[in-house]
Amino acid sequence: GDSVTQTEGLVTLTKGLPVMLNCTYQTTYSPFLFWYVQHLNEAPKLLLKSSTDNKRTEHQGFYATLHKSSSSFHLQKSSVQLSDSALYFCALSDRTGNYKYVFGAGTRLKVIA
Amino acid sequence: EAAVTQSPRNKVAVTGGKVTLSCNQTNNHNNMYWYRQDTGHGLRLIHYSYGAGSTEKGDIPDGYKASRPSQENFSLILELATPSQTSVYFCASGDRQNTLYFGAGTRLSVL
Numbered sequence: 001g002d003s004v005t006q007t008e009g010l011v012t013l014t015k016g017l018p019v020m021l022n023c024t025y026q027t028t029y030s031p032f033l034f035w036y037v038q039h040l041n042e043a044p045k046l047l048l049k050s051s052t053d054n055k056r057t058e059h060q061g062f063y064a065t066l067h068k069s070s071s072s073f074h075l076q077k078s079s080v081q082l083s084d085s086a087l088y089f090c091a092l093s094d095r096t097g098n099y100k101y102v103f104g105a106g107t108r109l110k111v112i113a
Numbered sequence: 114e115a116a117v118t119q120s121p122r123n124k125v126a127v128t129g130g131k132v133t134l135s136c137n138q139t140n141n142h143n144n145m146y147w148y149r150q151d152t153g154h155g156l157r158l159i160h161y162s163y164g165a166g167s168t169e170k171g172d173i174p175d176g177y178k179a180s181r182p183s184q185e186n187f188s189l190i191l192e193l194a195t196p197s198q199t200s201v202y203f204c205a206s207g208d209r210q211n212t213l214y215f216g217a218g219t220r221l222s223v224l
Binding site (some may be wrong): 009034036043049089091093103104106 | 146148153154155156157158161171203210211212213214215216217218
């Protein structure tokens with residue numbers, strides 16, 4: 001079946017440093033890939049979305065590139081801020097009309113001063 | 114702004130009791146979803162719906178029922194609640210571009 005793998009459970013960084021959160025996936029179809037962010041005691045909300053191979057998508061200083069050759073959609077930011085501390089989920093869905101989603105387990109990013 | 118409202122926000126139930134979690138969306142989205150969130154498991158899909166009158170089983174449907182009486186409302190029903198169903202439950206609606214809009218969540222404790 002379809003799956004999304006996020007290898008890091010917790011990433012702790014000092015503010016101002018760059019970050020990359022890993023996301024790889026397995027699917028038999030051509031998917032949409034997403035990053036959702038969940039701040040403490042809040043609902044998850046969309047951060048980034050892509051379906052185009054090798055095209056960089058950016059929002060709020062975060063960026064990701066879908067690479068179908070390696071089935072990856074890593075999330076990056078050049079300089080993290082304290083407010084970036086949150087839980088980040090990678091997810092995929094298909095485009096056939098069955099809008100079932102598959103989420104990764106999530107990566108908690110903790111930014112310290 | 115898309116709006117998904119869940120009620121109640123917090124619920125304490127007894128083992129064997131019936132629990133109904135409600136979700137209302139004003140986005141006019143066809144697709145709606147129920148997830149549970151547990152540490153180490155991320156978001157797991159319980160049930161989803163393509164529109165009024167439809168419900169589909171997700172990845173972990175056992176012990177749960179769903180009801181979609183209208184475009185706006187999607188309920189999750191635990192007929193016989195168990196302590197293993199203690200969790201945070203999120204409802205979401207999905208637009209045509211596959212973006213999900215989540216409610217604020219319901220924290221359920223089954224004692």
